[in-house]
Every structure is written in structure tokens, then in C-alpha cells.
Amino acid sequence: MSDGSMLVPPVSLKDGRVVIIRRLQADDKARLLAFGEALPQDDWMYLENDLRSVDTVARLVNASGAEHWRQVVAIDDDKIAAYASVRALTGRASHVANVQLIVGESWRRLGLGRTMGQVIFAKAQKLQATKVVAEMLEAQKSGQAIFSRLGFRIEGTLRNHARDRYWNRHNVVVMATLLN
Numbered sequence: 001m002s003d004g005s006m007l008v009p010p011v012s013l014k015d016g017r018v019v020i021i022r023r024l025q026a027d028d029k030a031r032l033l034a035f036g037e038a039l040p041q042d043d044w045m046y047l048e049n050d051l052r053s054v055d056t057v058a059r060l061v062n063a064s065g066a067e068h069w070r071q072v073v074a075i076d077d078d079k080i081a082a083y084a085s086v087r088a089l090t091g092r093a094s095h096v097a098n099v100q101l102i103v104g105e106s107w108r109r110l111g112l113g114r115t116m117g118q119v120i121f122a123k124a125q126k127l128q129a130t131k132v133v134a135e136m137l138e139a140q141k142s143g144q145a146i147f148s149r150l151g152f153r154i155e156g157t158l159r160n161h162a163r164d165r166y167w168n169r170h171n172v173v174v175m176a177t178l179l180n
């Protein structure tokens with residue numbers, strides 16, 4: 001399957017919009033930057049990578065062919081509506097893959113997160129990880145619903161592990177599932 005191919009059939013959202021889900025590709029730099037710039041400020045608590053940074057976005061786009069890393073986007077009318085990635089860790093945790101998932105604000109609560117979660121989890125299985133982990137704020141109930149449905153359970157809570165732009169601290173939960 002080429003980079004531009006859909007990974008699943010077109011997805012109809014709850015409001016009738018239809019998105020396609022495909023791998024991130026080399027010409028997605030401007031689209032990914034626009035997605036990052038449009039995210040609500042507090043979303044920076046959830047993200048490992050700053051999608052507002054030209055350098056970071058260039059690194060992600062250039063890694064689109066990396067063996068240990070899969071990145072997937074949902075496209076609505078030539079805009080990125082959601083981004084998900086799974087990356088194998090290194091060293092003693094090289095059997096573990098870390099998943100990230102973020103849906104653009106105007107596409108939330110429409111079922112897109114759930115579908116993107118399924119797609120990126122399938123990618124994790126293809127990376128031959130035997131454990132998949134996802135970290136999110138304890139208060140992020142929709143994220144926990146998505147990963148619970150996929151079989152993830154909370155393995156631990158990192159207290160006061162994230163801070164928002166006002167320096168308020170938030171607990172982070174680590175969810176994980178074992179494969180095989």
C-alpha cells in the first residue's frame with residue numbers, strides 16, 4: 001500500500017462529514033503545521049511533540065518512512081483533522097510501543113478519536129510490540145474510554161506530572177495492554 005492510500009474505508013463522522021485516514025506523508029508539512037497551530041492552548045499538555053514548531057513538524061514528516069514509527073492522519077477537505085502515532089521504544093523497552101492520539105477541536109466527539117485509536121492500535125500490532133502504552137491526563141475521560149475499549153487498563157498514575165499554561169498541575173494516567 002502506498003503512503004497516500006487509505007488505511008480504512010472513508011469514515012463518516014456523527015455530523016455527516018467524511019474523512020479519510022492515511023499515513024502521514026512527505027508533503028504533509030504545511031497541513032500538520034496548520035493542525036498544530038489550530039489546537040487549543042491546553043492541548044500542549046497532551047503532546048510529546050510541539051506541532052507548532054516548524055522544525056518538529058519537519059522531523060515528523062521526514063520520519064514518515066521510519067521502521068520503528070508509524071504516523072497516521074485523518075484528512076477532511078485537505079485539512080488534517082486528527083493525528084496519531086505509535087513508536088517503538090528503545091533498549092530494555094524495545095518490545096514496548098508508545099501511542100499518541102490527538103483530534104482537532106472541531107472534529108471532537110464525533111467518533112473520530114475512537115476510529116483513529118483502532119487504526120493506530122492495529123499499526124502497533126504490526127510493529128510487533130508485545131506491550132502498548134498511552135499516557136493521558138487523568139481528567140481526559142474520552143481518551144480513557146477509547147483505550148479501555150481497545151483493552152488497555154490503567155497501570156499507574158503519575159501525580160502532578162503535567163502542567164498547564166497557568167502552571168496548574170494535573171495527574172497523568174499510564175494505560176497499557178499486553179499483546180501475545
Ligand SMILES: CC(C)(COP(=O)(O)OP(=O)(O)OC[C@H]1O[C@@H](n2cnc3c(N)ncnc32)[C@H](O)[C@@H]1OP(=O)(O)O)[C@@H](O)C(=O)NCCC(=O)NCCS
Nearest residue numbers: 046101102103108109110111112113114136141142143145
Ligand atoms: C481524547 C480525544 C482523542 C478524543 O477524541 P474524540 O474524537 O472526541 O473521541 P470520540 O468522539 O471518538 O469519543 C471517544 C469516546 O469517548 C466518549 N466521550 C466523549 N466525551 C466524553 C466525556 N466528556 N466523558 C466521558 N466519555 C466521553 C465517547 O462517548 C466515546 O466513547 P465510545 O467509543 O464508548 O462511544 C480528543 O479529545 C483529544 O484529542 N484530546 C486531547 C489529546 C488526548 O488527550 N489524547 C489521548 C491520549 S494520547
